[in-house]
Amino acid sequence: MLIKIRKILHKSPQILFIRHLNGINIWNEELTLDVKEKIEKHWSNKINKKLTNGDSKEKYYVLPMFPYPSGNLHMGHVRVYTISDSIARFQRMNRKNVIHPIGWDAFGLPAENAAIERNVLPEEWTTQNIQYMKSQLEQLGCSFDWSRELSTCNKDFYKxxxxxxxxxxxxxxxxxxxxxxxxxxxxxxxxxxxxxxxxxxxxxxxxxxxxxxxxxxxxxTTKFAKQLYDGLNDSILEDWRDITKLQKHWIGECTGVIFDFRILECGRVSNEFIRIWTDKPEYLEHVKFIAVSSRDNVYAQNPITKKSVPIFVESVDFENGLDHHIGIPGINENNLFTRYNIQPSKIELSPSEIISKREEICKEARDSNQGGYWVSTKLKDWxxxxxxxxxxxxxxxxxxxxxxxxxxxxxxxxxxxxxxxxxxxxxxxxxxxxxxxxxxxxxxxxxxxxxxxxxxxxxSSWYYLRYLDIKNDREIFNKERVKVQMPVDLYIGVPTKEPFKRLLVQEDEVEILNVKNNKAIHKRTKAPVTMSWEKMSKSKQNGVDPSDMFKQYGVDTTRLLIMADVAPTSHRHWNSNTFPGILNWQHRLWLTIQDFIKHRKTVPKSIPDEKFKSEDDYMFDSRNFYIKGATFNYCQSQQMSVAVSKMQGLTNSLRRVSAFTVAKSPQYERALAAQIILLAPMAPQFASELWSGFLIAENRLNADSDINWNASVLEQIWPSIDLDYKLELVCQVNGHENAAIKFPRKDIEVLSKEDALKFALKVDKVQEVLKTRTILNVKYTINYGYENVINILTTQPPPKKQKQL
Known part of the structure; x- marks a missing residue:
C-alpha cells in the first residue's frame, strides 16, 4: 500500500501540497497590479508563520532604529525596515536563531505639542499613532517578533x-x-x-x-570619556566606516583632567560645585583663583588642599571652548593676575615629579568623588x-x-x-x-x-537589552540571557558605542538644526553633517506616502524598488528611471515560472547532447556564481542594491538557455530554485507565489537534492556553493592584487596558510615583485563563499640608481 501511495505522489506532485504552500495559481495570466494585489492578499498572513529556529544555538540579533510614533510611516522608515527584514529573513534561512524586535520611542516633546494642538491627551495621541504605524509595518510584511514589542511610555518599561x-x-x-x-x-x-x-x-x-x-x-558621562574614546578602536566595531571618527570628534581627545571644586556658603562646604578642566593636574594644589563667564562671586574649596579659592566673574570668551579659567602662577598666567592683585610665583617640577604628582592628585580626587578623570574640553556630563x-x-x-x-x-x-x-x-x-x-x-x-x-x-539608551527579556518583572533584564544574546550583530541607524557590532548608517538619523544656514548634526553622535538640498519632485519620490507606493506598485515591488535604487549608506534620492528595470525583472521572473510549468508539462523538441551538456554546465556555473555574489551582499556588505543586481544576472542566465534545457536540465531546476530563494528575503510574498509555481511543475529532476519540496520558500535552507565549484585564492603583495588561483570549494576550505603561500609564490607576477623585496609577514584571510586572500607583506624595493650625466 505504501509503495502504491508513493507512485501516486510521484506522478502527481500536486497532492504533496500542504495548504500553506498553495498559491493563487493563475499562471495563465500576465503579472498586472491586480495580480500582485491578489498575491499579497493571499500570502500576507502566511509569510510570518515561523520566525524562530529554536533548535539553533547560533543567534543573530538584527536591530532596526527605534521609531518615534509620529503617526505615519515615510519612505525612510520603509527603507530601514525593509533592510532589517530582508537581513533577518536571510539569517533565518541560514538557520540562525534570529532576534528581530520592534518597539516605540514614545515619550517626548513632539507628542505633547501634537496633543495640545489637537486637544487630546499625549497618551491617547501616542497610542493611536502606534496602532496605525504597526498596521503599516504589518502591511509592509516585516517579520518582527511582536511578542517583544515595547513602548517607552508603558509603565512596565519605564519602571x-x-x-x-x-x-x-x-x-x-x-x-x-x-x-x-x-x-x-x-x-x-x-x-x-x-x-x-x-x-x-x-x-x-x-x-x-x-x-x-x-x-x-x-x-x-565624563567619568568614562577616555574609556569611550579608546574603545572606539575596538575590533568588534565592524564596518563602522566614518562613524568612529564622528564619535571621536564628539568625545574629543582626552588631554586634561576634571576636578570638582565644592562651593562654600558662609564658610561651609555645600553640595554645589564648579567643575574645572586642566591639562596640568599636577599643579592643582597651587590654584589661586577661578574665573567663570557667569555666576555670583563666591568661594570654592580646592579638592586637594581644602583651601578656599575665589571665583571671579569675567564677561570674556575663554579658550578651548571652556566656560572657565583657572589661575595657576607660572603655568597659565594672564592679565587676570594683575587685575585681581595676585602675586605670581614660579612653580617648577621635574618630569618625574610631574608624573608622580599627577597620579597622586588624580587618585585623591577620584577617591573623594571629586573628579580626577581624563576628558576633553568638549565632552560635558549628560x-x-x-x-x-x-x-x-x-x-x-x-x-x-x-x-x-x-x-x-x-x-x-x-x-x-x-x-x-x-x-x-x-x-x-x-x-x-x-x-x-x-x-x-x-x-x-x-x-x-x-x-x-x-x-x-x-x-532609548537601554531598550535593546529589554527586548531580550521583555516579560521579566523581577529585574531589568536577565544577565545570563544578555551574555548569550548580545552584542547586537547588526544595527540599522546611528548608534552609540560598544553594544552594536555592525552598523548601517541611515540618512534619516540626521537632525536639522537650521534650514537657512544648512546646519545639521547626527542625532546620536552630535557631529556636524554637510547638507545639500534638492527641489521636491515626483522623479525623486521625496515625501511620497508609502501607502501611495503600495497602491501604485504593490508592497513587494515597493520593497524591491527601495532596495535596488541606492546602497543603504547612500542619501535616499530616488530616481524613477530605475523603476522600469525592477518592474521588468518581476515580469521576467513571472514569465520564467510560466515557461518552466509549460515546458515541464509538454517537453519541447530535443537539442544535441553537446549543446544540452553545455547549457547544463552553464546553469551550474551561473547558479554558483550568483549565489556567491548575492550571499556576500546579503551578509557581508549589506549592499542590497548589488544583491538585486546579482539576482537579475541569474535571471538573465535562466532566460538564455533553450526550452529543452528548461524541461530536462537538473542544473536549471537547481538554479531556478536558488533564484526564488535568493529573492525571498526582499520580496517574501512574490517569492512565495513563484515558489508555489515552481513546486507544481511536473517531472522533478532533483527529488533527493537540498531542495525541500514539502516546505515554503521561506523555510528553505539558504543555497550553498557546490563543493566542485571553483573559488578564488587572491594573491596580493602589500595589499595589491597580482593574480588569482582557482580551487574547488572542497579544497580551498581546507587550504592552510602555508599551502596558500606556496601556491602564491609559484605565480610569475608574484615572483617578479618579490625579486627585489624581502617578505616580512603573511596574512591569510579565509572567506568561504567569496574569496580567500593571501597578502604578502614585504619591504619596500631599493631606490632606483640615477644615471650619471
Missing amino acids: WTQDLFLKLYDAGLVYQRKAQVNWDPIDKTVLADEQVDENGCAWRSGAKVEKKYLKQWFVQ LVSRQRYWGTPIPIIHCQCCGPQPVPESLLPVLLPKVNSFSSERTSTREYKEWINTNCPKCGADALRETDTLDTFFD
Whole structure:
C-alpha cells in the first residue's frame, strides 16, 4: 500500500501540497497590479508563520532604529525596515536563531505639542499613532517578533528606566546641581547645546533661547570619556566606516583632567560645585583663583588642599571652548593676575615629579568623588532633566530634613499624574499639586516629588537589552540571557558605542538644526553633517506616502524598488528611471515560472547532447556564481542594491538557455530554485507565489537534492556553493592584487596558510615583485563563499640608481 501511495505522489506532485504552500495559481495570466494585489492578499498572513529556529544555538540579533510614533510611516522608515527584514529573513534561512524586535520611542516633546494642538491627551495621541504605524509595518510584511514589542511610555518599561536611574544614582553616577542651561521660553524646557542653532534659537520652536541657572540632573558621562574614546578602536566595531571618527570628534581627545571644586556658603562646604578642566593636574594644589563667564562671586574649596579659592566673574570668551579659567602662577598666567592683585610665583617640577604628582592628585580626587578623570574640553556630563509632562518621572523625593531620597524599589514605577485634559498651561508635572505632595521614604515627613522628567535619550539608551527579556518583572533584564544574546550583530541607524557590532548608517538619523544656514548634526553622535538640498519632485519620490507606493506598485515591488535604487549608506534620492528595470525583472521572473510549468508539462523538441551538456554546465556555473555574489551582499556588505543586481544576472542566465534545457536540465531546476530563494528575503510574498509555481511543475529532476519540496520558500535552507565549484585564492603583495588561483570549494576550505603561500609564490607576477623585496609577514584571510586572500607583506624595493650625466 505504501509503495502504491508513493507512485501516486510521484506522478502527481500536486497532492504533496500542504495548504500553506498553495498559491493563487493563475499562471495563465500576465503579472498586472491586480495580480500582485491578489498575491499579497493571499500570502500576507502566511509569510510570518515561523520566525524562530529554536533548535539553533547560533543567534543573530538584527536591530532596526527605534521609531518615534509620529503617526505615519515615510519612505525612510520603509527603507530601514525593509533592510532589517530582508537581513533577518536571510539569517533565518541560514538557520540562525534570529532576534528581530520592534518597539516605540514614545515619550517626548513632539507628542505633547501634537496633543495640545489637537486637544487630546499625549497618551491617547501616542497610542493611536502606534496602532496605525504597526498596521503599516504589518502591511509592509516585516517579520518582527511582536511578542517583544515595547513602548517607552508603558509603565512596565519605564519602571525599569527609573530602576536604571536609581542604580546610577546609588553608584554616584547621577547627581543634581545648579547649572547654566539653554531655556526655550515657548516649549518651556531645557535644551541641549545641540538643540540650539548658531543664532541662538531653539531647534523646534524657533524661539530665542534664554540662559538660566537651574538645578538639573546629570549623568556623569565624563567619568568614562577616555574609556569611550579608546574603545572606539575596538575590533568588534565592524564596518563602522566614518562613524568612529564622528564619535571621536564628539568625545574629543582626552588631554586634561576634571576636578570638582565644592562651593562654600558662609564658610561651609555645600553640595554645589564648579567643575574645572586642566591639562596640568599636577599643579592643582597651587590654584589661586577661578574665573567663570557667569555666576555670583563666591568661594570654592580646592579638592586637594581644602583651601578656599575665589571665583571671579569675567564677561570674556575663554579658550578651548571652556566656560572657565583657572589661575595657576607660572603655568597659565594672564592679565587676570594683575587685575585681581595676585602675586605670581614660579612653580617648577621635574618630569618625574610631574608624573608622580599627577597620579597622586588624580587618585585623591577620584577617591573623594571629586573628579580626577581624563576628558576633553568638549565632552560635558549628560544633562537628563526635562521640564515637560510627557516623559519618565525622575524617581526622587525631596525632603527638607533628609535631602533628596530615592524612591524605594518596591514603590516603582512612579507613574505620571492622571490628567483628564491637556493644555499649553499644564505642560509640566509641577502643575499637578496632588501628585507632587508625598512623604519622605526615610523619615515619613511631608515631602515633594521631583517634577522633572527624563530626556527621551535616557529611555532609548537601554531598550535593546529589554527586548531580550521583555516579560521579566523581577529585574531589568536577565544577565545570563544578555551574555548569550548580545552584542547586537547588526544595527540599522546611528548608534552609540560598544553594544552594536555592525552598523548601517541611515540618512534619516540626521537632525536639522537650521534650514537657512544648512546646519545639521547626527542625532546620536552630535557631529556636524554637510547638507545639500534638492527641489521636491515626483522623479525623486521625496515625501511620497508609502501607502501611495503600495497602491501604485504593490508592497513587494515597493520593497524591491527601495532596495535596488541606492546602497543603504547612500542619501535616499530616488530616481524613477530605475523603476522600469525592477518592474521588468518581476515580469521576467513571472514569465520564467510560466515557461518552466509549460515546458515541464509538454517537453519541447530535443537539442544535441553537446549543446544540452553545455547549457547544463552553464546553469551550474551561473547558479554558483550568483549565489556567491548575492550571499556576500546579503551578509557581508549589506549592499542590497548589488544583491538585486546579482539576482537579475541569474535571471538573465535562466532566460538564455533553450526550452529543452528548461524541461530536462537538473542544473536549471537547481538554479531556478536558488533564484526564488535568493529573492525571498526582499520580496517574501512574490517569492512565495513563484515558489508555489515552481513546486507544481511536473517531472522533478532533483527529488533527493537540498531542495525541500514539502516546505515554503521561506523555510528553505539558504543555497550553498557546490563543493566542485571553483573559488578564488587572491594573491596580493602589500595589499595589491597580482593574480588569482582557482580551487574547488572542497579544497580551498581546507587550504592552510602555508599551502596558500606556496601556491602564491609559484605565480610569475608574484615572483617578479618579490625579486627585489624581502617578505616580512603573511596574512591569510579565509572567506568561504567569496574569496580567500593571501597578502604578502614585504619591504619596500631599493631606490632606483640615477644615471650619471
